[in-house]
Amino acid sequence: MDLRVRALRTVLEQKGYIDPAALDVLIDTYETKIGPRNGARVVARAWVDAVFRSWLLQDGTAAIASLGYGGRQGEQIVALENTPSVHNLVVCTLCSCYPWPVLGLPPTWYKSSAYRARAVKDPRGVLADFGVTLPEATEIRIWDSTAEVRYLVIPRRPAHSENMAEEQLVSLVTRDSMIGTGLARAPDDMR
Amino acid sequence: MSYRSRADLGGQDIRDRVVPEPEGKLFHAPWERQALALTLAMGATGAWNLDTSRSARETLPDYGSLSYYAIWIRGLERLLIEHGLVGPDEIAAGQMLRPARPGLEVLHAIDVPVTLARGAPTQRPATVPARFAVGERVRTRSAAVDHHTRLPAYARGKVGRIDQVRGVHVFADAHAQGLGERPQWLYTVVFSARELWGGDAPQRQSVSIDAWEPYLEPLA
Numbered sequence: 315m316d317l318r319v320r321a322l323r324t325v326l327e328q329k330g331y332i333d334p335a336a337l338d339v340l341i342d343t344y345e346t347k348i349g350p351r352n353g354a355r356v357v358a359r360a361w362v363d364a365v366f367r368s369w370l371l372q373d374g375t376a377a378i379a380s381l382g383y384g385g386r387q388g389e390q391i392v393a394l395e396n397t398p399s400v401h402n403l404v405v406c407t408l409c410s411c412y413p414w415p416v417l418g419l420p421p422t423w424y425k426s427s428a429y430r431a432r433a434v435k436d437p438r439g440v441l442a443d444f445g446v447t448l449p450e451a452t453e454i455r456i457w458d459s460t461a462e463v464r465y466l467v468i469p470r471r472p473a474h475s476e477n478m479a480e481e482q483l484v485s486l487v488t489r490d491s492m493i494g495t496g497l498a499r500a501p502d503d504m505r
Numbered sequence: 506m507s508y509r510s511r512a513d514l515g516g517q518d519i520r521d522r523v524v525p526e527p528e529g530k531l532f533h534a535p536w537e538r539q540a541l542a543l544t545l546a547m548g549a550t551g552a553w554n555l556d557t558s559r560s561a562r563e564t565l566p567d568y569g570s571l572s573y574y575a576i577w578i579r580g581l582e583r584l585l586i587e588h589g590l591v592g593p594d595e596i597a598a599g600q601m602l603r604p605a606r607p608g609l610e611v612l613h614a615i616d617v618p619v620t621l622a623r624g625a626p627t628q629r630p631a632t633v634p635a636r637f638a639v640g641e642r643v644r645t646r647s648a649a650v651d652h653h654t655r656l657p658a659y660a661r662g663k664v665g666r667i668d669q670v671r672g673v674h675v676f677a678d679a680h681a682q683g684l685g686e687r688p689q690w691l692y693t694v695v696f697s698a699r700e701l702w703g704g705d706a707p708q709r710q711s712v713s714i715d716a717w718e719p720y721l722e723p724l725a
Contacts, residue, residue, distance in 0.1 A: 315534070315536050315540075315574075315575055315578065316534065316535070316536045318536075318578065319536040319539045319540055319543070319578055320536070320539075320599070321596065321598075321599030321600075322543065322578065322581070322582065322596060322599075323539060323543060324599055324600060325591055325595050325596060325599065325600060325601055326543065326547070326585075326591070328600060328601035329590070329591065329601050329605035329606075330605050330611065331546075331547065331550060331590065331605065331609055331611060332543065332546045332547065332611065332612070333546070333611055333612060333613045333614055335613075335614035336542075336546055336612045336613055336614040336616075336617055337539070337542035337543065337546055338542075338614070339614045339617040339618075340541070340542040340545050340546065340617055341538045341541065341542050343617065343618070343621065344531065344541070345531060345538075348621075349528075350528055384622065384624070385621050385622040385623060385624040386620075386621045386622075386623075386624040386625065387624065388624065389624045389625065389626040389627065389628075390626070390627075390628060390671070390672075392669075405515075407513070407514055407515030407516075407657050407659075408510075408512055408513055408514075408515075408559075408563070408655060408657060409512055409559055409562070409563070410573065418531070419531050419541070421526045421528075421530070422524075422526055422530075422533070422573065423523050423524055423525060423526055425573040426521075426523065426524075427514050427517075427519050427521070427569070428519050428520075428521035428522065428523050429523045430514040430515060431514045431515065431516065431517040431518075431519035432519065432520075432523065433515075434515045434516055434659065434701070434712050435515075435516045435659075435698075435701075435702055435706075437710065438707075440523050443522050443523040443524075443525070444523070444525050451709070452709070453709040453710065453711075454707075454709065454710045454711075455695075455710075455711050455712075455713070456710075456711070456712040456713070457693075457712075457713050458515060458657065458660075458712060458713065458714045458715075459715070460655045460656070460657060460714045460715045460716070461627075461655060461671070461674060461677065461691055461715035461716075461717070462627040462674060462675075463671055463691070463693070463715050488528070489528045490525070495523075495525075
């Protein structure tokens with residue numbers, strides 16, 4: 315593939331269809347600027363600020379834009395709140411739709427045949443692959459991103475995090491917890 | 506039927522484990538970075554739309570055996586050829602053999618941040634009222650269609666409930682075929698796991714899809 319991609323890039327450069335400097339900016343953007351730490355800041359804000367939380371659940375796109383995130387592959391974002399009784403899990407069975415402005419580029423497993431095939435039918439089996447077991451009574455709601463709405467899961471705030479400041483809480487929010495294949499880290503795990 | 510998507514995987518009998526991955530690991534080879542950047546840069550030229558590119562990828566005959574960024578590159582090559590921007594001989598030669606097609610809007614480095622921030626919103630003003638309301642029960646279209654669609658096979662001919670009305674959006678089925686935007690009302694429709702997978706499925710489990718109005722009919 316390496317040679318094939320290089321050849322294609324050469325042709326596109328010679329034709330003047332691409333600006334090589336733009337490629338570098340695109341790569342740098344998704345390697346260093348747009349990633350799951352953005353989403354983690356959204357979640358931490360929702361945990362500490364009840365007004366922001368209700369705005370986020372009411373109009374995810376606007377609330378998230380107020381923190382400076384939005385745009386490509388996140389033109390319309392809906393936040394889904396996990397509660398003691400409902401656990402949300404996001405998938406795109408048809409391709410790899412994912413909320414880029416808040417989570418960055420999707421991990422390989424999110425794009426894999428196994429995840430896309432199994433998440434809608436056997437979510438508890440998929441969660442087990444991530445080491446997550448939910449109580450039998452918890453309802454599981456799977457969101458298949460089949461159009462241009464993008465979904466961000468707001469994981470439950472972990473126990474014993476009451477005294478932590480917003481900045482510290484950000485580090486408890488994992489990427490997987492914002493897709494629904496994980497839970498937020500317990501404060502103890504941080505030591 | 507001549508159109509066949511190989512990307513419609515929901516509910517298929519695939520038993521492989523899902524393999525978690527650490528947060529920082531975005532690319533597994535240097536060419537994957539290039540595949541991402543080339544795809545985004547060419548997408549920004551406006552030579553085709555996102556639905557056309559999804560259609561080009563999902564109909565690759567060897568979709569199932571390619572890695573994800575390989576699918577992107579193969580899809581990109583295909584779009585470039587189909588739109589007359591690059592010849593297959595040029596891709597094979599790895600160099601330009603004919604002059605470029607003029608008039609393309611090239612994405613320049615300085616414009617990348619604003620282009621990404623703008624994105625490509627698909628919501629459009631409503632010109633007709635929504636046919637369905639939250640809480641209403643609907644049945645999804647059961648027939649397969651001979652073109653790109655975003656109604657997954659597992660959700661065809663199923664009874665669900667309107668969970669949210671998401672506004673009017675560019676209709677992917679038409680847009681992918683080059684028929685224009687033809688915006689339609691979009692709904693989040695929720696199905697019980699039992700409706701989708703049968704009586705053995707857990708009771709407290711449901712799946713929703715986002716479905717354009719033409720996918721849905723009222724339940725008589």
